[in-house]
Amino acid sequence: MRGWSIARQLFLGSLLFVTVITAVVVTLAFLDSRDRAYAQATQNTTAIATTIADSPLLLEAAKSSDPSALLQPYALSVIAGTKVDFVTIMAPDRTRWTHPDPSQIGKPYIGSVDQALAGKTFTEITAGTLGPSVRSIVPVKDSAGKVQAMVAVGVTVSTVEITLNARIPVIIGLGLGLLAVGGLVSWLLGRYLRRVTLGWGPKRLGQLFSYYESVLHSVRDGLVLVDRSGELVMYNDQAADLLGIPRPSDNTEPPALATLEIPASLKDLLASGRSVRDEIHLTEERLLVVSQDPAVLPGGRLAEGTVTTLQDHTDLRRLGDELRSTRTFTDALRAQTHEHANRMHTVVSLLELGRTNQALAFATEDLSLSQHLVDEVIDAEKEPVLAALLMGKLAQASERAIELEVSWDESVSLESISPHDVLTIVGNLLDNAMDAVALNEGPESSRLIRLELRKENTEALLKVSDNGPGIGLADTSVIFQRGFSTKEADETGRGIGLALVRQSVQRLGGQLTVTSEESGTVFSVRLPLRIEGGKA
Structure with missing residues (x-):
C-alpha cells in the first residue's frame, strides 16, 4: 500500500469504514426489530389473557x-378471532380445561405457574406441546381473592419469527442503501483527491513538499505565488526583502495582497494574472526585473494562479550607469586626442613653414582654451566623480554642437550623497537635456544647456535647463512614470531614466520638480546636505 495514491488509500479506507458501519447498523436494526416483535407478542398475549380472565364465564x-x-368452544373462538396460537385455561392444579389439541385436555400444563398462583401476571418463553412459545399467564380470582383458575395465552416462536422476517427486507434494503451511498461518497472523494494530488502517494508528496520548501527559500530570486482570485498564497524570504514587506511565518496566513505596501504597478501586475517577461518595476530603493507565468497543473488547462519571479537589478543598473559614464568620458578623451593631434599637426606645419610666432600664438590660445575647460569643472574642493562626469558631458556636448554651461558653487559638498545617486541624477538629466536640444534643427537654432549647482540653507539645489521644444504635456508628472518616453518606442532602455532619478531623489529625502514651456524645460532637484558641527 505504500505505492498507492492518497485517493486510493482514502477510498478503500472509507469503503471499509462504511462497510463496518453498515454491518453494525444492520445488526442493531435486526436486534431492535426482534426485541420489538417479542415485546409486541408479550403485549398482545397479556392483553388477551387479561380479558379472558375477567370474563364471568x-x-x-x-x-x-x-x-x-x-x-x-369459548377458547377456540378466541383463538380464531385474535390469531394467537393457543388459549389454555387450567385449574389451579395445572389440569388443562382447554387446548387447541383436544387430546391435551385433562393433562397437566407445561410451564411455570408459581407466580400466577401467587396472584401475579407474568410472561415467559418456554417450550410446550406446540413448541417454543411466548406466553402470558393471568390468574382468575374470585371475590375473596382466591385463585380459582389460570389463563395462558401464547404465540409460538415461529409466529414471532414470521413477523420479524417481514421486517428483514427493510433492514437489508437500509443496509444496502447505506453501503451504496457511502461507497459513492468515498468514490467521489477519492476522485477529487486524485485530481488535486495528481495521483501521487503520501511519500512522494512529502518529498515534493520538502524539495519545494528547500527550493523556495534557497533561490536567490524572489518568488511570489498568487491564486486565481488574486490573493497571495506564499512568498519566500528573498521576495520579502526585495519588496520591503515582513518575512513569511509558518504560523500565520500570508497577508492580503491589497494590504501590502508595494508599488501600485507591481500590485496591479500580481492581481491581474497576466504573463510578462522581464518587466521593470521600481520600489523605493530597488530596481526589479519581474517575470510572471501562469501556474498550470500537469495535464490541466485552467491556471491555478501565477508564479512571479523578482530579480534585483539595482546593483547591475548602478554598474551600467558607471559604465555609461566611463564610456562617455572615454569618448570624450578619444575626441580630445583626435583634436589634439590635429592641433599638433597644425603647430608643426607652422613651424616647418618658419612661422614661429603664429605657431606660438596658436599653441598658447589652444592651451588657454583647454585650461579654461579644466578649470571650469575640476577643483580640489569638488567631487571627483561628478567632475569626471561633467568633463565627459562637456566633451560630448561639444561633439554634438551643444553649448553646456556649468555653474558650480564651491561651497557645495556632496560627500553625504552616494556617488551612484549623483551619477544617476546628473547623468540622466543631462542626457535628456541633450536629446531635447538636439531636436532644435537649422543653422540659426541654438542648443543650450545650463547646469547649476548651488547651496540654499541646508540643501543642495541642482538645476538642469535646456532650450529644447519642451515636454508638451499638461501633466508633467507622467514623465517620471516607469516606461514613459517621448523618444522612439523601439529604442532600448527608454522610459527608465527619469523614474530612476525620482527613485534616487525620494530615497535621499529630496524634492524633484519640473517646469516645461515651448522655450525649454527646467528640472530642479533639492537634496538635504549632512550637517556637521552645526554647519551644512
Whole structure:
C-alpha cells in the first residue's frame, strides 16, 4: 500500500469504514426489530389473557362439574378471532380445561405457574406441546381473592419469527442503501483527491513538499505565488526583502495582497494574472526585473494562479550607469586626442613653414582654451566623480554642437550623497537635456544647456535647463512614470531614466520638480546636505 495514491488509500479506507458501519447498523436494526416483535407478542398475549380472565364465564365454569364443556368452544373462538396460537385455561392444579389439541385436555400444563398462583401476571418463553412459545399467564380470582383458575395465552416462536422476517427486507434494503451511498461518497472523494494530488502517494508528496520548501527559500530570486482570485498564497524570504514587506511565518496566513505596501504597478501586475517577461518595476530603493507565468497543473488547462519571479537589478543598473559614464568620458578623451593631434599637426606645419610666432600664438590660445575647460569643472574642493562626469558631458556636448554651461558653487559638498545617486541624477538629466536640444534643427537654432549647482540653507539645489521644444504635456508628472518616453518606442532602455532619478531623489529625502514651456524645460532637484558641527 505504500505505492498507492492518497485517493486510493482514502477510498478503500472509507469503503471499509462504511462497510463496518453498515454491518453494525444492520445488526442493531435486526436486534431492535426482534426485541420489538417479542415485546409486541408479550403485549398482545397479556392483553388477551387479561380479558379472558375477567370474563364471568371462567368462575362459573370452574364451579361446574365439566369446565371443558363450557370453556373449550369459548377458547377456540378466541383463538380464531385474535390469531394467537393457543388459549389454555387450567385449574389451579395445572389440569388443562382447554387446548387447541383436544387430546391435551385433562393433562397437566407445561410451564411455570408459581407466580400466577401467587396472584401475579407474568410472561415467559418456554417450550410446550406446540413448541417454543411466548406466553402470558393471568390468574382468575374470585371475590375473596382466591385463585380459582389460570389463563395462558401464547404465540409460538415461529409466529414471532414470521413477523420479524417481514421486517428483514427493510433492514437489508437500509443496509444496502447505506453501503451504496457511502461507497459513492468515498468514490467521489477519492476522485477529487486524485485530481488535486495528481495521483501521487503520501511519500512522494512529502518529498515534493520538502524539495519545494528547500527550493523556495534557497533561490536567490524572489518568488511570489498568487491564486486565481488574486490573493497571495506564499512568498519566500528573498521576495520579502526585495519588496520591503515582513518575512513569511509558518504560523500565520500570508497577508492580503491589497494590504501590502508595494508599488501600485507591481500590485496591479500580481492581481491581474497576466504573463510578462522581464518587466521593470521600481520600489523605493530597488530596481526589479519581474517575470510572471501562469501556474498550470500537469495535464490541466485552467491556471491555478501565477508564479512571479523578482530579480534585483539595482546593483547591475548602478554598474551600467558607471559604465555609461566611463564610456562617455572615454569618448570624450578619444575626441580630445583626435583634436589634439590635429592641433599638433597644425603647430608643426607652422613651424616647418618658419612661422614661429603664429605657431606660438596658436599653441598658447589652444592651451588657454583647454585650461579654461579644466578649470571650469575640476577643483580640489569638488567631487571627483561628478567632475569626471561633467568633463565627459562637456566633451560630448561639444561633439554634438551643444553649448553646456556649468555653474558650480564651491561651497557645495556632496560627500553625504552616494556617488551612484549623483551619477544617476546628473547623468540622466543631462542626457535628456541633450536629446531635447538636439531636436532644435537649422543653422540659426541654438542648443543650450545650463547646469547649476548651488547651496540654499541646508540643501543642495541642482538645476538642469535646456532650450529644447519642451515636454508638451499638461501633466508633467507622467514623465517620471516607469516606461514613459517621448523618444522612439523601439529604442532600448527608454522610459527608465527619469523614474530612476525620482527613485534616487525620494530615497535621499529630496524634492524633484519640473517646469516645461515651448522655450525649454527646467528640472530642479533639492537634496538635504549632512550637517556637521552645526554647519551644512
